[in-house]
Amino acid sequence: MVTAEQADAMLPHTDHVMNILPASAATDQFFDARRLGLLSPETIFYNIGRGTTVDQAALVNSLRDGRISGAYLDVTTPEPLPADHPLWQLPNCWITPHTAGGHHDEAVRLVQHFRANLERYMAGKDLLDRVM
Numbered sequence: 001m002v003t004a005e006q007a008d009a010m011l012p013h014t015d016h017v018m019n020i021l022p023a024s025a026a027t028d029q030f031f032d033a034r035r036l037g038l039l040s041p042e043t044i045f046y047n048i049g050r051g052t053t054v055d056q057a058a059l060v061n062s063l064r065d066g067r068i069s070g071a072y073l074d075v076t077t078p079e080p081l082p083a084d085h086p087l088w089q090l091p092n093c094w095i096t097p098h099t100a101g102g103h104h105d106e107a108v109r110l111v112q113h114f115r116a117n118l119e120r121y122m123a124g125k126d127l128l129d130r131v132m
Contacts, residue, residue, distance in 0.1 A: 033061070040068075043069055
């Protein structure tokens with residue numbers, strides 16, 4: 001993992017880029033044409049974060065022109081990706097259905113976590129697993 005400030009210096013030296021960025025104003029289109037252009041032709045790009053963090057038109061161009069080796073996308077914008085989107089046609093792009101998770105007791109665990117945080121919030125305590 002690297003900070004946003006370190007990313008530009010690191011990107012030209014990477015074989016694999018794993019994008020796990022959350023959606024926010026600071027991460028919107030973080031992987032734009034400029035940053036994708038820093039990657040080497042051998043780089044494989046993975047996005048399991050949020051679709052909005054990648055400029056998909058720039059990604060299409062990078063893949064089509066061979067400026068990066070390939071992309072594995074678990075998330076896109078929009079979801080689901082329209083059937084006629086160019087990403088579907090690229091032989092070096094693989095798209096998964098974004099169905100991760102699904103533990104047998106997931107719904108119960110989520111409600112328990114919410115209730116615990118609600119109690120903490122009402123007591124003026126820090127929330128558990130807070131993402132900023």
